Amino acid sequence: MADARLGTASRHSAVRPATASGRSGIGTRLPAGRRADAGPRTGRPVFREGALPPAAWPGLVGRRAECERLGGLVAAVAAGRSQVLVVRGEAGIGKTALLRFLVHRAAGCRVARASGVESELEMAFAGLHQLCHPFLDRLPALPGPQREALATAFGLRPGDPPDRFLVGLAVLTLLSEVAEERSLVCVVDDVQWLDQASVQTLEFVARRLVAEPVGMVLAARGAGDGPPFAGVPQLVVGPLADEDAAALLRSAVPGALDPRVRDRVLAECRGNPLALLELHRGASAAELAFGGDGGAPGSSLVSRLEQGFADQLHALPRASRQLLLVAAADPVGDVRLLQRAAARLGIGADAVSAAEASGLVELGDRVRFRHPLVRSAVRSAAPREELRQVHRALAEVTDPGSDPDRRAWHRAQATVGTDEAVAADLERSAGRALAQGGLAATAAFLERAALLTPDPARRVQRALDAAQATVVAGAFEDASALLATARAGPLGEAGRARAELLEAQMRSATSRDEDALPLLLAAARRLEPLDADLARDTYLDALSSALSAGRATGPDVREVARVVREAPPPHAPRSGDLLLEALAVLVTDGYAAAAPVSRQAVQAFLREEPTLAEALRLTPLAASTAVSLWDDAGWDALTRRHVTVARESGAVGALPLALGQRLLVPLLAGDLAAARALVLQVRSVEELTGGRTSLALHGEAAVAAHRGCGERDERVVDEAVEAVEAVAAADAAGFPPAGAGRPGRGGDTGATTVQWARAVLCNGLGRYADAVSAAREATAGPLRHGPSSWALAELVEAGARSGDTATAAAALETLSAVAGASGTEWVLGVTASRRALLRGGRAAEELHREAVDRLAGTRVQVELARARLLYGEWLRREGRRIDARVQLRTAYEALAAMGAEAFAERARRELQATGETVRRRAVETSAELTAQETQVARLAARGHTNSEIATALYISPRTVEWHLRKVFGKLGITTRRDLWRSPLGADRVPT
Structure with missing residues (x-):
C-alpha cells in the first residue's frame, strides 16, 4: 500500500540496523x-x-530530471493549468519516492491519495473510493444523476449498475469543485493493482482534465504490467x-x-x-x-526482493509476524479493524512495538507497509493454517451490516473444503457487486462460491454463472478456465447447452462472426428441447451475426432460417421472436415477404418496455430493421432508446454501437455538426474502453461524404474505403488484419456503409462514374438493410447523370420493389425523385413534386433538399428559369445551412446558370472552431447550461466555460444571445 505521507521518522530495530528508507527508493x-x-x-x-x-x-540520487519535471507539474497546477502524468518503472525503481517528493513540493496544494492493493483487484471502485473518500461530504452538491451514480458505485445507496461514464463525470465534477477552493494534486500509486472500474474512471478523468487546477500523477509498473493510458504523458523511471x-x-x-x-x-x-x-x-x-x-540462479529481482523482506520477518517475534500477517490480509488499512482482529487472536501491544521498530510497517492513521512487496512477502511466508486463522479473525470483527462483501471474502479465505453457507454469502455479494457495475468482482465472488459449493450440480451452476459474468466483462481467458471447471462436473443437457453458448459468445467476441456461427447454431439446437426461449434467442444471435457479417445467404444460415420457420410458434411471443421471424423470412423469401413481419417487430419494440437485457441485446437489431424499412420515426425512437439504455445501465461496451447507429439520424436530418459530435463521442468511448474505432471511422466517412468539403473530406472517405478493403482482403485470406474491427462491429455492414458514403460524396461532387462504381459495391449483397438500400438511390442518380441508363433503370427497379414493400413516405419520396430522372415531360414534373411533398413530412431533410435540387436542375434544363430559381434557391439555402457543401455548390452553380447571381456562402461561421468548441457552442446556443453541456459531453463545467471563452473570442461575440443568433443557434433536430 502506498505510503505518501511525510514526516515519518526512521526507526531502529533491536535485532538489526534499520533503514530510514520507508518505501521503494x-x-x-x-x-x-x-x-x-x-x-x-x-x-x-x-x-x-x-x-x-x-x-x-535534498532531492533523490540520480533523479534530478524526474524531480524537475514533477516540480514543473506542481507549478503548473498551482498556476491553474491541468496536468496529467503516468510514472512508469519496474518494482523498486523509486516511483513511490518520487511521489513522496511530489507531495512535498505540493505543500501549497490540496493532495488526494490512493494506491492499488493486489488483493483488491476484483473489488469494483475500491481504488477510486480511496481517492474520493475525503470529499464525499460534497456529494449532495453534484448534479442528481452524477450523485446517484457515484453513490451507487461506492455502495452508499442501492440501485442498478451505474453508468460508468456518469461515474467518471461525477469524479471529474467532484475534483473540479474541490480544486475551485485550492489547487488539487491527485497521487495514485501502484495503479497496476487497481481494480478495472477504478482504472477506467481515472483514465476517463485524466483525458478530460482541461481547464481545472487539478494535477493527476499515477505510478504504475512497466507498460506490459500496468494499464496502457495511451496518449497520456508518461515519465519512464529507469535504473540509476x-x-x-x-x-x-x-x-x-x-x-x-x-x-x-x-x-x-x-x-x-x-x-x-x-x-x-x-x-x-x-x-x-x-x-x-x-x-x-x-541469489538463486534465474530468480527474478522482484522475487529476490520479496525473499529479502521475508528474511527480515524471521528475526521478529512470532506475535509481531502474526500482526503483520493480519495487516497484510486486510487491504483496507483500517487500524481499528487491525486492533480488533489482533485482540481476538491474543496479540499484545508489545508485538506492535516490535513490528513498527522493524521499519516494515507503520501504524498511524492507516496501516502502511514500507513497500508492496513487504505485504506479499508476509503472506507468502505464512503457513496456510495461520493465514486461514487470520482471515477468520478478520471476518469475525468485520461488520456484516456495513461491509458484508469483505466479510464474506474473509470467511471464504478462512474456509477449508466446502461450505454452502459461505458460498451463499459469496453469491449474495456477487449480486451486490453486479448492482454496482463490478462485473469482475461478480465473477470473482461466483468463482470462489463455486469452489466452496458442496453440491456438484450447484457448483456447476455457479461456475457457469461466473463464466457468464466473466464473458460480459471481457476476460475471456478466465471465462475459459471457469468453463473447464464447469465441464468437469455433472453438466447435464442444460448445462452443456449453456456452456456451448458461452463458448460461442466468446468466439463471437474474439474472432470473426463466421467462426462463431457454427457454435451458436449447435448451442441453439441443443437448447431447443430444454429451453425454447433461450434457443430462439440463440438462433436470433446467429442470424443477426450472419447478417452483419454478410453471411446471410450461406447454407448454414438458410438451414437455420428453415428450422426457425418450421418450428412451432412460442406460446407467448416476445418482440425478439418477431425479430427472429422477420430475419428468417428475409433469408428464405426475401425483402418483400419479410417487410410485414418486420413492421410488426418494430412496432412491438416501440410499444413494449423491454427488460434491460432485451434492450441492450435486441434494440440494435430492431433499429436496423427499422432502417431496412425506411422507417425514420421508428429508427429515431429506437436509436434514442438504445443510447439512453446503454448510458444509464453502465453498459459501456454497448455504447459505441448505440452511438454509431444514432449518429446517422441527425446526419440525414441535416444536422451534420451534431452527427460529427456523435462521431467524436464514439471515438472517445472506444478509446476509453480499449475498443477498436471502426464504428467511428465509418461514421466519420458518412459525415465527410455529406459535407463534401474538398480534399480533406475526400481523404477521410478514401481512408475508410482502404480500411474496409483491408478487412475484406484479410477476411478472404482467413485472418483479421492488425487493429481491424471484426465484422460484427464493422465487417460487411461497415463496408456497405463506407461505399454508400463514397457514392454520396461523388454524386455531390458531380463525379458520377465514380459514384456508379461505389454504389455498385454498396448494393452488391442480396439483402436490403440500411445503407445497402440507400445506395440504390445513389446508383440511380449516378447512372442517369453519367449516361448509364441501363444501370440506373435496373437499380430503380430494385428500389421500386423495396418502396412497394415498405411504403413509407421516406422511401416513396426518394424513389419518386430518382424515377423522375428517367422520365420526361409532365410525368417527370409530377414525380419531382411528389418527391418534395412526401419528403417534407419526414425527418430526412437532406433528401428533401436533394429532391429540390434535382427538381430545380430538371426545370432549368426545361428552360423554366424562374421556376427553377425557386427550387434551387430553397435547396441551396437548406444545403448550405446544413453544411452539405458539395451539394450546396451544385445548387449554386445551377442558380448561376439561370442568370441569378449567388455568392458562395460560408456554410458555418464556426469554421475556425475546433470540434469540441463547436459541440459546446451549439449546445450553449440552444439554451443549455454549463452543467448540462458538461454532462452531455463528459467534461467538467469549468472546461465548458473555458471553451466558451475561446468560442466568444474567435467569433467576436460577447454573450450567449449573440451565440443564439449565429448559425450555431439554428433550430436543429436534437440528438
Whole structure:
C-alpha cells in the first residue's frame, strides 16, 4: 500500500540496523551538503523529511530530471493549468519516492491519495473510493444523476449498475469543485493493482482534465504490467546510472566494501534503488566480503526482493509476524479493524512495538507497509493454517451490516473444503457487486462460491454463472478456465447447452462472426428441447451475426432460417421472436415477404418496455430493421432508446454501437455538426474502453461524404474505403488484419456503409462514374438493410447523370420493389425523385413534386433538399428559369445551412446558370472552431447550461466555460444571445 505521507521518522530495530528508507527508493534521498556515505553507524542518512523546509529538500540520487519535471507539474497546477502524468518503472525503481517528493513540493496544494492493493483487484471502485473518500461530504452538491451514480458505485445507496461514464463525470465534477477552493494534486500509486472500474474512471478523468487546477500523477509498473493510458504523458523511471548506484550503495552498507564485491553487488542490482538498499541489508561484513550466493540462479529481482523482506520477518517475534500477517490480509488499512482482529487472536501491544521498530510497517492513521512487496512477502511466508486463522479473525470483527462483501471474502479465505453457507454469502455479494457495475468482482465472488459449493450440480451452476459474468466483462481467458471447471462436473443437457453458448459468445467476441456461427447454431439446437426461449434467442444471435457479417445467404444460415420457420410458434411471443421471424423470412423469401413481419417487430419494440437485457441485446437489431424499412420515426425512437439504455445501465461496451447507429439520424436530418459530435463521442468511448474505432471511422466517412468539403473530406472517405478493403482482403485470406474491427462491429455492414458514403460524396461532387462504381459495391449483397438500400438511390442518380441508363433503370427497379414493400413516405419520396430522372415531360414534373411533398413530412431533410435540387436542375434544363430559381434557391439555402457543401455548390452553380447571381456562402461561421468548441457552442446556443453541456459531453463545467471563452473570442461575440443568433443557434433536430 502506498505510503505518501511525510514526516515519518526512521526507526531502529533491536535485532538489526534499520533503514530510514520507508518505501521503494526512499533511502535514495541524501541530505544537502553531506557525502553519500555519511550518516550514523549504519552509514545511512537518517532524518525527518517533514522537518526540512521546502527549499532544503535534498532531492533523490540520480533523479534530478524526474524531480524537475514533477516540480514543473506542481507549478503548473498551482498556476491553474491541468496536468496529467503516468510514472512508469519496474518494482523498486523509486516511483513511490518520487511521489513522496511530489507531495512535498505540493505543500501549497490540496493532495488526494490512493494506491492499488493486489488483493483488491476484483473489488469494483475500491481504488477510486480511496481517492474520493475525503470529499464525499460534497456529494449532495453534484448534479442528481452524477450523485446517484457515484453513490451507487461506492455502495452508499442501492440501485442498478451505474453508468460508468456518469461515474467518471461525477469524479471529474467532484475534483473540479474541490480544486475551485485550492489547487488539487491527485497521487495514485501502484495503479497496476487497481481494480478495472477504478482504472477506467481515472483514465476517463485524466483525458478530460482541461481547464481545472487539478494535477493527476499515477505510478504504475512497466507498460506490459500496468494499464496502457495511451496518449497520456508518461515519465519512464529507469535504473540509476553507475555512479549514482555506487553512491547509494555506499550510503546503505556499513563500513568499506571490497571493490570486487561492490562491483558484483552493483551488477546484481542493475541500478534498482530498492535492490541496492534491501538485498544486502543485514548481511554481515564477512558475507559481504565473500559475496554470498548472489541469489538463486534465474530468480527474478522482484522475487529476490520479496525473499529479502521475508528474511527480515524471521528475526521478529512470532506475535509481531502474526500482526503483520493480519495487516497484510486486510487491504483496507483500517487500524481499528487491525486492533480488533489482533485482540481476538491474543496479540499484545508489545508485538506492535516490535513490528513498527522493524521499519516494515507503520501504524498511524492507516496501516502502511514500507513497500508492496513487504505485504506479499508476509503472506507468502505464512503457513496456510495461520493465514486461514487470520482471515477468520478478520471476518469475525468485520461488520456484516456495513461491509458484508469483505466479510464474506474473509470467511471464504478462512474456509477449508466446502461450505454452502459461505458460498451463499459469496453469491449474495456477487449480486451486490453486479448492482454496482463490478462485473469482475461478480465473477470473482461466483468463482470462489463455486469452489466452496458442496453440491456438484450447484457448483456447476455457479461456475457457469461466473463464466457468464466473466464473458460480459471481457476476460475471456478466465471465462475459459471457469468453463473447464464447469465441464468437469455433472453438466447435464442444460448445462452443456449453456456452456456451448458461452463458448460461442466468446468466439463471437474474439474472432470473426463466421467462426462463431457454427457454435451458436449447435448451442441453439441443443437448447431447443430444454429451453425454447433461450434457443430462439440463440438462433436470433446467429442470424443477426450472419447478417452483419454478410453471411446471410450461406447454407448454414438458410438451414437455420428453415428450422426457425418450421418450428412451432412460442406460446407467448416476445418482440425478439418477431425479430427472429422477420430475419428468417428475409433469408428464405426475401425483402418483400419479410417487410410485414418486420413492421410488426418494430412496432412491438416501440410499444413494449423491454427488460434491460432485451434492450441492450435486441434494440440494435430492431433499429436496423427499422432502417431496412425506411422507417425514420421508428429508427429515431429506437436509436434514442438504445443510447439512453446503454448510458444509464453502465453498459459501456454497448455504447459505441448505440452511438454509431444514432449518429446517422441527425446526419440525414441535416444536422451534420451534431452527427460529427456523435462521431467524436464514439471515438472517445472506444478509446476509453480499449475498443477498436471502426464504428467511428465509418461514421466519420458518412459525415465527410455529406459535407463534401474538398480534399480533406475526400481523404477521410478514401481512408475508410482502404480500411474496409483491408478487412475484406484479410477476411478472404482467413485472418483479421492488425487493429481491424471484426465484422460484427464493422465487417460487411461497415463496408456497405463506407461505399454508400463514397457514392454520396461523388454524386455531390458531380463525379458520377465514380459514384456508379461505389454504389455498385454498396448494393452488391442480396439483402436490403440500411445503407445497402440507400445506395440504390445513389446508383440511380449516378447512372442517369453519367449516361448509364441501363444501370440506373435496373437499380430503380430494385428500389421500386423495396418502396412497394415498405411504403413509407421516406422511401416513396426518394424513389419518386430518382424515377423522375428517367422520365420526361409532365410525368417527370409530377414525380419531382411528389418527391418534395412526401419528403417534407419526414425527418430526412437532406433528401428533401436533394429532391429540390434535382427538381430545380430538371426545370432549368426545361428552360423554366424562374421556376427553377425557386427550387434551387430553397435547396441551396437548406444545403448550405446544413453544411452539405458539395451539394450546396451544385445548387449554386445551377442558380448561376439561370442568370441569378449567388455568392458562395460560408456554410458555418464556426469554421475556425475546433470540434469540441463547436459541440459546446451549439449546445450553449440552444439554451443549455454549463452543467448540462458538461454532462452531455463528459467534461467538467469549468472546461465548458473555458471553451466558451475561446468560442466568444474567435467569433467576436460577447454573450450567449449573440451565440443564439449565429448559425450555431439554428433550430436543429436534437440528438
